[in-house]
Amino acid sequence: MSGVRLDKIVKSYGSTVAVNDVSLDIKEGEFLTLLGPSGCGKTTTLRLISGFIQPTSGAIHFGNKDVTGIAPQHRQIGMVFQDYALFPHLTVSENISFGLVERRYEKAAIKKRVDELLALIKLEEAADRYPSEISGGQAQRVAVARAVAHPPSVLLMDEPLGALDLKLRETMQAELRRIQQELGITAVYVTHDQSEAMNMSDRIVVMNDGIIEQIGSPRDIYSNPQSVFVANFIGQVNVLECKVTRKKDNITDLDYNGQKIRAQHEISLRQGTNIFLAIRPENIKITAKAARNPQNTLKGVVSEALFSGNVMKISVELESGDCIKVECQPKANSFELGSSVHVNWLPEDCNILLN
């Protein structure tokens, strides 16, 4: 087991650049997720780590070992594929022991390890079934057991839950996380599903157009997105275009459509800069009357109100014509369509994005 380091990796196909100058330091035992829309380069990055494709330039290290140019069968990786890629002609236990046979384990050691893994994935009773005779969730667990049977330096997973239905997916997220932590294995996970990434990861790498947009813990990425892309991709967000009017310490005064907005932020900004202000829907309060101390308050009209169980999703059309999404408790808030309301939020809930 070891960490993984990517050093200025570039992968291009002719004139298209799939992965552009990606550097990444994955810690030992960490669960790291590559997140992004399709075509962002996340799968290519994973395949570069696995060795199925080689980088155009740059280097890959497993621990202290440079593995650039080394074939996948010599890299000590574990790989879980999107639709499992279990060997159809082998039983569940033969699938799990495949790598052990290749690594020349003793017969008795193979049997012991397979039994151990069958217990870990709770599939003892399916040991002699063929892949066509087990369910999707079971196949998924077999694929993981097969990948970790001979402890790999790094476990690579390419959208492994994509083919499962929602409920099973959530169970499997917890299950995968449990197996990864029980084995203490370094894991790289690829997905386009942001909630999956949030649920499972120690750190998330948000990718777009072959570059890394942001790296951070799920909480960090959610509450401090550094670009409009990240803010939009991770959860819902309201983006307002503003101009900086005054900057003092960490307080920035902004002008939005003639109205003053105060934001608390660390970024140093010059007066007159155009920026984007991002606010999460759940951080916005909605009231019928203007608050007594009206800070960061905008007036608007309710244009849509959706009740979805635990939250009320309300769209407010502002005087500027922009629409603001608000999420609030259904109990305390019932607003008629067309009624005029005020929305406000705290300066510390403001995120300032430059692009």
Added chain:
Amino acid sequence: MQTWTEKVILFVWCGFSYVFLLSPMVVVMGASLHGGEFSAAIKFPPDEPSFQWYSKIPTEQFEALALSLLVAAVATFIAALIAIPAALGLVRSNFKLKFAITSVFRAPLQIPAIVSGIAFLQLYYLIFDTSGLMLAGTIPGMLLGHVFIATPFLFGTIVAVLQRFDHRLEEASYSLGAGRWRTLYRVTLPTIMPGIYSGGLYAFMVSFADVPMSIFLTAPGFVTYPVELFYAMENDFDPSILASSSIVIVFCLAMLLVVQKVVGLETLLRSGGGSAR
């Protein structure tokens, strides 16, 4: 649910199909049991059924049958050795001449066997003229021709299976530490096995039943079974030909059942429908 009329239509349709396909064999096998006076015409149903003609099958026919089985088995094996790597290489590569070479491998299907037979014979004479080596009427000469007509059947079915092959199976194998040869042996070949089996069965039958090409490559004392029967029919028909045909029919049916039992349904199901066609 099927309605009553649908059931009747299905029953009648299937019934006719089976009668159409099976009656020639039933007639041959029935008439082989003819027990009465010798007659040059087929008698069906046989009068006074007996096995007398079975004991009168000339030994040449058994010798020919042995030769045919040997040639068909070896030709199928050699054809597999050619077709498997050819199919693997051609399906997975992407070079300019790919389609041209693919059609070369399929060409024997488009050439009438009688033309191939003449061509082989001419070739063998040519080789004889230049090197003194006579291939016509020898096992290698016969085999060469049979490999030629059998290979396309194996090639075609293996290509069909490979085109639906999930490449991630091989990637999974590499990720588990298996090299190229180990992956070929433990993953690729077992996965395409149903295609190899069914293609091999076709190839075997094509080789075993061939007359139009083999007839040019035989020599006195060196005749394949169908050619031997063909000569026998031409010269002096007697019911022993029916008897010997019946033996081969039973043998073929038994072989089909064994293949079906051993590799047929089971492998097809296991590979998730990765059958030949």
